[in-house]
Amino acid sequence: MYAIVTTLSTPPERAAENLRLLKAKVIPAAGKLPGYVGGLWLMDPERKRFIALTLYETEDAMRNSEQPAERIRARTVEDMGATIISVDKYEVVAEAGRTPAGR
Secondary structure, X not given: OEEEEEEEEOOHHHHHHXXXXXXXXXXXXXXXXXXXXXXXXXXXXXXXXEEEEEEEOOHHHHHXXXXXXXXXXXXXXXXXXXXXXXXXXXXXOXXXXXXXXXX
């Protein structure tokens, strides 16, 4: 399994609005990415940063998702008034805890 971790800086005064946007548009769009198997979206306590961790079946699936994911990021940045801090790719080398649905 492979992961893309995207970190965004967001205006804290827009946290509630951005959380609604995340749930209504971003997460459903991510679910349509090629090879997508799940994700986690995090917000820091000061509500200044979002972190998205999206998971893919294979390295090829992750690579095939790059262009559509970039379009989602661009739309998200515009809609949230956010700035991309980083986009990093990882291989998942271990899991613990709850088993994701469908696995």
